[in-house]
Amino acid sequence: MEAAPNIEAVVQFGDGDSIREIPAARLAIWLFLASEIMVFGGLMSCFMLLRIAHGGWDAEAAHVHWRIGAFNTLVLLTSSLTMALACTSAKERKRGTARRLRTYLGFTIVLGLTFLGVKACEYSLEFAKGFTPGAGLFWAFYYTLTGLHSLHVLAGIILNTTLWIAAARADLVPVVQRRIEYAGLYWHFVDVVWIFLFPLVYLT
Amino acid sequence: MANSMQEKSTPIAGAALDLRIWEWLVGLLFIGLLVFVTPIPKVAAIGLVFAAAVVKAVLVVRKYMHLAAEHWLLYVLALTPVVLIAGMAIALLPDIAFRP
Amino acid sequence: MSQAAIQRNVLPVEHHEELSFVGKYVFSTDHKTIAKQYLGISLFMAIVGGFTAYAIRWQLAWPSSAIPGVGTITPDAYNTLVTMHGTIMVFFVAMPFLLGVFGNFCIPLMIGASDMAFPRLNMLSVWTLLLGALILLASFFVPGGAAAAGWTGYAPLSARPDLTPAVLGQDMWIVALALEFSSFLMGGVNFITTALNMRAPGMGFWRVPLLVWYEVTASVLFLLSVGPLIGGAVMLLLDRLVGAGFFLPAKGGDPLLWEHLFWFFGHPEVYVVALPGFGIMLEILPVFSRKPIFAYRALVYCALTTTGLSLIVWAHHMFISGMDPRLATPFTVTTILISVPFAVIVFAMIATLWGGSIKFDTPMLFALGGLTSFLLGGVTGIFLGSAATDIYLHGTYFVVAHFHYTLFPVTFFAGFAGLYYWYPKMFGRLMNETWGKVHFWLTMAAFQGVFMPLFLSGIAGTPRRVFAPNEYSLFKAIQPLQVHATIAAVILLLAQLPFVVNFFWSLKRGTQAKDNPWHANTLEWSVSSPPPHDNFERTPRVRRWPYEYSAPGASLDWSPQAERGDAMPATGRH
Numbered sequence: 001m002e003a004a005p006n007i008e009a010v011v012q013f014g015d016g017d018s019i020r021e022i023p024a025a026r027l028a029i030w031l032f033l034a035s036e037i038m039v040f041g042g043l044m045s046c047f048m049l050l051r052i053a054h055g056g057w058d059a060e061a062a063h064v065h066w067r068i069g070a071f072n073t074l075v076l077l078t079s080s081l082t083m084a085l086a087c088t089s090a091k092e093r094k095r096g097t098a099r100r101l102r103t104y105l106g107f108t109i110v111l112g113l114t115f116l117g118v119k120a121c122e123y124s125l126e127f128a129k130g131f132t133p134g135a136g137l138f139w140a141f142y143y144t145l146t147g148l149h150s151l152h153v154l155a156g157i158i159l160n161t162t163l164w165i166a167a168a169r170a171d172l173v174p175v176v177q178r179r180i181e182y183a184g185l186y187w188h189f190v191d192v193v194w195i196f197l198f199p200l201v202y203l204t
Numbered sequence: 205m206a207n208s209m210q211e212k213s214t215p216i217a218g219a220a221l222d223l224r225i226w227e228w229l230v231g232l233l234f235i236g237l238l239v240f241v242t243p244i245p246k247v248a249a250i251g252l253v254f255a256a257a258v259v260k261a262v263l264v265v266r267k268y269m270h271l272a273a274e275h276w277l278l279y280v281l282a283l284t285p286v287v288l289i290a291g292m293a294i295a296l297l298p299d300i301a302f303r304p
Numbered sequence: 305m306s307q308a309a310i311q312r313n314v315l316p317v318e319h320h321e322e323l324s325f326v327g328k329y330v331f332s333t334d335h336k337t338i339a340k341q342y343l344g345i346s347l348f349m350a351i352v353g354g355f356t357a358y359a360i361r362w363q364l365a366w367p368s369s370a371i372p373g374v375g376t377i378t379p380d381a382y383n384t385l386v387t388m389h390g391t392i393m394v395f396f397v398a399m400p401f402l403l404g405v406f407g408n409f410c411i412p413l414m415i416g417a418s419d420m421a422f423p424r425l426n427m428l429s430v431w432t433l434l435l436g437a438l439i440l441l442a443s444f445f446v447p448g449g450a451a452a453a454g455w456t457g458y459a460p461l462s463a464r465p466d467l468t469p470a471v472l473g474q475d476m477w478i479v480a481l482a483l484e485f486s487s488f489l490m491g492g493v494n495f496i497t498t499a500l501n502m503r504a505p506g507m508g509f510w511r512v513p514l515l516v517w518y519e520v521t522a523s524v525l526f527l528l529s530v531g532p533l534i535g536g537a538v539m540l541l542l543d544r545l546v547g548a549g550f551f552l553p554a555k556g557g558d559p560l561l562w563e564h565l566f567w568f569f570g571h572p573e574v575y576v577v578a579l580p581g582f583g584i585m586l587e588i589l590p591v592f593s594r595k596p597i598f599a600y601r602a603l604v605y606c607a608l609t610t611t612g613l614s615l616i617v618w619a620h621h622m623f624i625s626g627m628d629p630r631l632a633t634p635f636t637v638t639t640i641l642i643s644v645p646f647a648v649i650v651f652a653m654i655a656t657l658w659g660g661s662i663k664f665d666t667p668m669l670f671a672l673g674g675l676t677s678f679l680l681g682g683v684t685g686i687f688l689g690s691a692a693t694d695i696y697l698h699g700t701y702f703v704v705a706h707f708h709y710t711l712f713p714v715t716f717f718a719g720f721a722g723l724y725y726w727y728p729k730m731f732g733r734l735m736n737e738t739w740g741k742v743h744f745w746l747t748m749a750a751f752q753g754v755f756m757p758l759f760l761s762g763i764a765g766t767p768r769r770v771f772a773p774n775e776y777s778l779f780k781a782i783q784p785l786q787v788h789a790t791i792a793a794v795i796l797l798l799a800q801l802p803f804v805v806n807f808f809w810s811l812k813r814g815t816q817a818k819d820n821p822w823h824a825n826t827l828e829w830s831v832s833s834p835p836p837h838d839n840f841e842r843t844p845r846v847r848r849w850p851y852e853y854s855a856p857g858a859s860l861d862w863s864p865q866a867e868r869g870d871a872m873p874a875t876g877r878h
Contacts, residue, residue, distance in 0.1 A: 017508055022275050024421045024501040030278045031493045031527060034285045038531020041289030046535065046550070046561060049293065052301035054556055070237055077233065077260075081226040084268045088218040133546045137556045140548035144538060188268045195260045199253045203240045277500075288528060288615060292568060295619075298628040300561055 029185045036152075040193050043148070044200060047141045051204075060138035061204065063131060068122050069202040072115050073194065076153075079111035080191040083160075087184040090177040098173045101180070105164045108187065112157040119150055142201055149193055156187045225267045232256045333423035334837060335408045340730065341430045342404030343723075345437055349396040352441065354797050356389035361754075365783075365790035367772035379771040380469050383452040386769055388444070390455025391477065394573070395484045396437050398715040402580040403488065404430065406722050407495050407519040409730060413828035414513045416504025416846065416866070418838040421497040429490040436483030443476035451477035454769065456566055459551030459559040463543040478541050485530050485537075492523035504827070504866075506846035511865070513826050513850045514603055518583030521607040522576045529572035529615060536565035563625055567618040574711065575614045579607060581714025582649055584722040585671045589653055591725075591824045592668035593660025594861045596851035599652045606645035606652075613642040623694045632691040639689030646682055650675065661854075661861075666740030667725035667822075673748045674717030681709025684759065699769075702762025705755045712751060720744075720803070727807075728821050732834045733814030739806045746799035753792025757785040823862045826850045830864050 051057050086104035089097055126132075126139075133143040160183055166172040236256040239249050266272040271282060332338060362371040363382055370376050377385070408426065412419055420426050443450040450473040453462035457477070465471045499520045503512065540562065542548035549555025551562045590597045597603065619627060619635040653675055662668070684706045687693045697703060720743070728734050764782050766773050774783045820829040827844055828835070844866035852863035 017503075018275060019277055019500050020503060022277065022501065024497050026274075027278070027501060028422065028493050028497045030281050031496055032489070034281050035489055035527045035531055037282075037285035038289065038528060039534045040531075041285060042292070042532030042565065043535035043538075045289055045293040045296070045532075046300075046539070046565070049296055049300040050550075050556075050558065050561070052297075053303060053558070066240070070233070073233055074230065077226065077229045080229075080264060080268055081222055084222040084225075085219055088222055091218070133542060133548050137549050140539075140542060140546075140550060144542060144548070148538065185269055188264050192261045192264050195257050195264070199236060199250075199257050203236065203253050204250055285528060285531070289532075291616070292532065292564075295631070296561075296564055298630060299564065300558055303558075 025179075025182055026185075029182050033185065033189050036189065036193075040145075040148070040197075043141075043145055044196065047145060047200065050137060050141070054137065057138040060136060063126070063129070064142065064202050065122055065125065066202040068118060069198055072118050072122075073198045075111050075115050075118070076191050076194050079108045079115070080188055082107040082111065083184050083187045087180055090180045097177075098167055098170070101173075101176070102164060102167045105160055105167065105180070109157055109160050109164060112153055112160070115153055116150060116157070119146065145197055145201060149190070149197055152190050152193070156183070156190050159183050159186065221267065225263055228263060229260050232260050331427065333419070333427045335412050335420045335423065335426060336730065336835065338426050338430050339405050339407075339409035342400045342408060342433070345430075345434060346397050346400035346405065349392050349400070349437060353389055353392040353397055354800070356385045356392065357793060358797055360385050360389060361790040361793040363771070364773070365787045367774055380452060381449070382771045383454075383468070383769070384450050384470065384473075387451050387454050387477075388440075391440065391451070391481070393715075394455060394577070394711075395481060396433075396440065398577045398711065399484070399488060400433060401715060401719045402577060402584075403491065403495075403519065403522065404433070405719075406515065406580060406584060406726070407491070407523070409726065410513075410828065411495055411498055411516055411519060412502070413729075413831070413835065413839055414516050414826050414850075415499060415502060415507055416827050416840060416844045417498060417502040418840060420494045421501055422494050425490050426494050429487045429494070432483050432490065433487035436480045436487065439476050439483065440480035443470075443473040443480070446472045446476065449473050456570065457540070457562070458566075459540070459543070459557075459562040460553070463540055463551040463557075463559070463562070465544050475541065475544060478537050478544075482534065482537055485534055488523075488526055489530065492527050495523045496520055496527075504844050504846050506866075510601065510604075511846055511849045514586040514597065514600070515580070515583035517604050518579040518586070518607050521611045522579040525572050525579070525611045525614060526576045529569045529576075532565050533569035536562060560622075560625060560627055563622050563627075564619070567621045568615075571618040571621065572611075572614045574707070575610055577711065578714045579610065581674070581718035584718045584725075585653065585674055586649075587824075587826070588667050588671040588721050588725055589656045589675075590851050590853055591822050592663045592665060592671070593657050594663075594853045595656055595660040596853055597652070598655035598658075599648070600849065600851060602648055603652055606648050609645045610642065613638060613645070617642055617689075620689050620691075620694065623691045624698050636689060636691045640686065643682065643686060643689070650679055650682070665724075665822075666735070666737060666744060667721045669741065669744045669748075670717050670721035670724065673744060674713040674721060677713040677717060677748075677751065678710055681706055681713065684709065696765075697762060699767055700762035701758040701766045701768055704768050705758035705762060708755045708758075712755075716747070720747075725822065726828075727810070728817030728833050729828055730834060731811055731814075732817055733810050734817050734821060735810045735814060736806050739802045743799065743803045743806065746802070747796060750792045750796035750799055754789045754796055757789045761785045761789075820864075823860075825852055825862055825864050827865055830866055 082104045086101050086108060089100040089104060092100075123143075131139050131142075133140050163176050163180055163183055167176040233256075236253045239252045239256075242249070265282065271278060328334075329337060332341075359371050359374050359377065360382070362369075362374075363377060363385075368376060408420070411417075440450075448469040448471045450470060451457070451462075452468040452470045453474060457474075461467050462474060465474070468474065470477075499512070499516055539548065539550040543550055543552060543557070547555070549557045551557045551559050553559065586597060586603065617635060617639045619631050620639040623632055623635075684702070688697055688703060688706055724735055724740055761779075761782055762768075764779070766779050766782070773779045774786070817833040819832055821833075822829070825848075827840075827846070830844065831839060846865050847868065848863060848865055850865055852858075852865075854861045855863060
């Protein structure tokens with residue numbers, strides 16, 4: 001199989017075209033994130049629009065567990081911190097970089113799993129009270145929005161775990177150091193979505 | 205890319221900056237929660253909570269995702285969908301939100 | 305800049321291990337092979353889509369008679385045919401053909417790159433599309449049959465499982481579309497990144513061929529517009545599976561929300577298809593007029609303008625849907641506005657031809673046929689874009705004729721033009737020119753014969769998506785129009801046989817093609833036919849724009865993009 005192109009290479013052609021110097025993978029991730037903004041933004045807009053149409057859904061919204069949601073927000077924000085620390089340490093060229101990277105990445109994964117675990121408990125609490133996706137439009141939106149977000153968290157955890165496993169091998173550490181930036185962009189994006197989702201669903 | 209971001213007053217290096225941003229994020233979270241539990245008019249509460257959310261998002265995007273140091277094209281790429289969604293939501297207000 | 309100073313952003317391959325058949329043709333990451341895989345998918349799906357068209361047209365001409373090869377069909381089956389015809393043709397023919405084939409094949413070659421930025425992602429995208437296509441085809445055979453709520457899938461017909469027989473089929477439709485969307489999102493990211501990041505030295509933005517510009521803007525447009533519909537598709541699926549109620553009035557939902565979400569994407573989607581079609585025509589017209597393209601920069605700005613405007617015109621599909629009437633005027637204004645960049649494109653094409661030394665080879669014939677047919681389709685769009693006239697014409701055959709007069713030219717006329725043009729580069733042989741001309745003239749004539757009568761039928765008020773319009777005394781008198789259209793449709797479908805035979809026969813027996821049979825300037829014609837695995841032995845150094853034809857003082861009427869001024873061979877090659 002032919003060698004994969006070096007997607008992180010920056011080519012200098014000197015004919016004044018600064019766009020060409022954006023590393024390909026970084027550009028690609030931002031393109032992907034742009035499309036994701038449209039997905040989540042579209043869903044959130046629909047939620048807001050129908051919520052206004054139905055007078056606010058205050059009665060239904062009173063049943064969401066905002067304290068649990070707030071805790072989860074703290075968890076996710078902290079996971080963004082550990083992810084950022086992992087990316088920062090990835091750029092270092094000191095001794096113990098790989099170990100630090102793995103530690104921070106490990107924390108990110110654990111926090112991500114915590115988020116999902118808490119969410120699952122929250123869902124089961126709500127199911128027990130009869131608040132299922134078919135129990136009315138508010139809950140349908142609640143599960144769609146938080147469910148889609150949780151799927152994205154899960155994908156991020158899988159991605160991070162792949163990098164975490166790879167970083168255990170000394171020969172793969174340079175690859176991980178390069179690629180963790182992209183995992184970081186994705187993870188921070190998932191955090192940003194929650195930054196808006198939490199107030200929208202829990203605090204309005 | 206940019207290892208050390210320059211804050212307006214004190215230059216802070218990589219990991220310390222990450223931590224400082226996190227402190228701000230958590231602080232804004234608590235401000236939002238405070239606003240939520242305080243008995244103030246609902247519209248004001250929603251406005252403040254969302255303002256806090258926007259600041260948090262901007263911090264994450266600029267400082268954790270390093271958009272502050274990126275080529276302008278990526279700025280445009282990140283901003284365009286936001287503008288489009290806002291436009292779509294506004295266009296749909298008369299039809300979906302304010303139906304008699 | 306010396307070659308040594310140029311750093312290729314692809315690791316040079318020292319040697320090739322010989323790939324197995326599976327590695328080379330099935331699990332290939334080579335953009336040229338992937339393009340051919342897209343070609344296989346789109347042409348096969350075109351046969352399926354064409355078959356649904358045949359059944360629809362027969363039913364309309366001779367209602368409730370037995371369709372040869374099918375039998376009599378029920379009204380529900382008719383709805384399924386209409387739904388699947390639209391879905392297949394838009395999502396599994398037009399998009400793979402125009403974006404998957406020509407985007408994949410031409411972009412890396414035209415910008416001087418050795419492959420796409422992400423070859424493995426490219427392979428994933430074509431396999432995802434194939435999976436979606438298989439699921440859609442499988443839905444024909446499940447109990448209840450394939451989806452029957454129109455390619456537009458309006459709620460509540462699509463949102464309640466009890467309203468059409470296609471219970472599982474409609475769910476599979478949603479899944480198939482979701483896969484198709486993912487496929488083209490991945491492809492789009494690849495196209496955009498490649499075109500921005502991997503251009504050869506000297507290829508600044510104003511030296512990029514128009515096809516690349518148009519493919520990239522189409523990809524950007526798709527990327528930006530499909531998001532809300534993906535959300536909507538999730539919502540629709542939940543409506544069907546758990547009764548969520550997003551689009552069900554009984555549960556407080558709003559069917560109009562689906563229409564908005566669908567058309568917010570649906571309208572940009574038609575430009576996602578139209579732009580690459582135009583890009584192909586814009587490459588072919590200069591080559592076969594031996595003249596530079598007229599107003600190159602304006603054409604680039606038109607692509608960008610169209611992209612922007614197309615995101616704010618969607619509600620012209622909803623003028624009589626019951627939406628807030630105050631939205632009608634702004635959307636009429638934006639819709640009329642969007643005809644301006646298209647008019648500029650058409651004028652630029654005509655101006656390119658003007659005074660040129662026209663060569664009526666098959667690619668040129670198809671490009672010209674596409675241009676003239678699209679012109680007619682485009683102007684009829686003005687009547688539909690204006691709310692006042694649309695109130696009468698919405699939901700009639702006028703709409704059907706309009707969108708076939710626009711979509712068919714950009715998909716099939718432009719697509720065939722591109723295929724006849726780039727076939728030598730793809731397969732190393734030329735298609736037979738005589739049979740190509742036969743294919744063109746039959747297709748062109750038959751196409752007019754199918755859809756021109758439908759304009760008249762629509763003006764007379766005949767509603768679309770109706771199983772047997774002749775049951776209404778109002779339309780009995782114009783039933784001969786439907787018969788006429790059907791006879792022409794059968795000819796149109798049969799007219800594709802010379803193409804199919806020509807395509808396969810030429811693979812083995814066509815004249816061997818040299819590097820540059822058309823004497824064109826763009827970079828793909830500077831390498832062998834077909835190109836080597838890595839496209840270019842050395843990264844080309846681009847020295848001029850792509851449309852240097854018949855330059856005054858030049859020894860030949862063409863100047864390849866990467867050659868020095870006087871290094872042209874004395875004799876052209878064929």
